Amino acid sequence: MGYIVILLGNFMVLFIVKQEQTLHTPMYLLLCVLAITDMISSTIVVPKALCIFWFKLKGITMSGCFTQIFFLNAVLVMQSAVLVLMAFDRYVAICNPLRYTTILTKARLIKLGLVGLTRAIVLILPMPLILNRLPFCDNRIIPQSYCESIVVSKLSCGDIIVSRVYSMVLMILNMGLDQSLIALSYGFIVRAVLRISSKRAYQKALNTCTAHFCVMLLYCAPSLLTHLAQQFSQDFAPHVHVILANVYLLVPSMLNPIIYGVKTKELRDKMFQYLCTK
Template sequence: MDIVNLTHSDPSIFFLTGIPGLEHFHNWISIPFAMGYIVILLGNFMVLFIVKQEQTLHTPMYLVLCVLAITDIITSTLVVPKALCIFWFKLKAITLPGCLTQMFFLYTTLIMQSAVLVIMAFDRYVAICNPLRYTTILTKSRIAKLGLVGLTRAVVLILPMPLILSRLPFCDNRTIPQTFCESIAVARLSCGDITINRVYGMVLMVLTMGLDQSLIALSYGLIIRAVFRISSRKTHQNALSTCTAHFCVLLLYCAPSLFSHMVHQYGKNIAPHVHILLANVYLLVPSMLNPIIYGVKTKELRDKVLQYLCTK
């Protein structure tokens, strides 16, 4: 049955187009999606497995890394399987409740990721600026409490989003030009006033991305100041090396996110498929490269992975 006819017959059904303008290349585009998803699952599950198996890695730094790995797995699982169903089987239909559910869990996980990056920056600040008090300041119970606060904040901030969208009246056109249910893309299909959706989106960005990145910048600023107060060159190198992996991951998450939002807000002359591809890069590439960066840059984790693989 034709998509338009289905849309008219069932007002609760929406359609995800995939990559608009590149429909003929969906089979080819699905290859990096599928390969990336496999890398994300293997890499992040390997991190979780190694940290669980090795008692020496049961430290705040690696516990936070495990939380980040879990959010990476959830984010990619919320996006990639549906995208592959669109690319391979043309299964574009999604119900409004399903769309809002995907949206809620996806944005909640993304805000949780942002909170984890803040905790990681705080962890490095304490490790370098207050190394003697590290074990007393960052205990396992305190890390768990910080993670719970981050999760609670994410749920409280995101919960109004699907509730506001569910109250909007939608027009006959219910085709979402995306591979997943993006908030503003769904809101633009409404026949009603979406000003409150736009305002809430901006407020949400300030309360999460703006605040979290400010705290991260403050932490690394204090770290750099503390490092350059140390006279020993070797101590400089040791202190900076402990931050390298964290800083690479931070750039990996923040740079695509900021670029995607800037293009979305101001790049009106950019082709739609560029917007969609950037949004997917922002969601999937950090999750794919995160365990690779930690595997290369973090000696303890790298040694344990190699030791386990060689033993097997």
């Protein structure tokens, strides 16, 4: 059911933005990219998980597992880059509104998107290569519904220090840097909003950031909690890891279109207009 909600909700966002010329702005284009990453990340995981629960197809080859790890993590790193761009978009819209259209052009967004994609591939490519070099014992039961690098490395009989160090470095380079940039952007936004004297302009500036800020928390909080739980697994019960791993991937993807549909007036109005017309 959650997977269907993810596909329908994010497809609705993509369809409405594509149909409405007035929504072809950097903010909504970035929202579309985020919707695409949501659908891809859930599609990488959910069909295999459904095969496990419905058809008892619990086996997966090592190459299949490593492929899932690469594509899933690459999409998640790309997703993090999109969240940074969305925070930067709101920063420019609030702090430099007169230069918004000249700073965030479509060509520049495409270039930044390609940089984010390249970064994702470069950061994640070593991960399956490191795991492939590890010796694995006979007991290869992954205690959750999809392959995760830290979980897979713990099945190895050999020394996993390289894998652990790389996971920590990756978390610092990706999550640490990206979330620091997001926090910095919102720090400037809050400072600019507090300086606004007009109450109406103040409310408008605050409302335009509410949806973005909710989505940032929705993605960042479960992500950070999941990574910390995996690093300190001895302090958590096995079922907690399974729940956190699925919440981390599925819940933000489900709620993202709902948050934007409720909080963003332009998207909400177009959505109701289209549904009522149909």
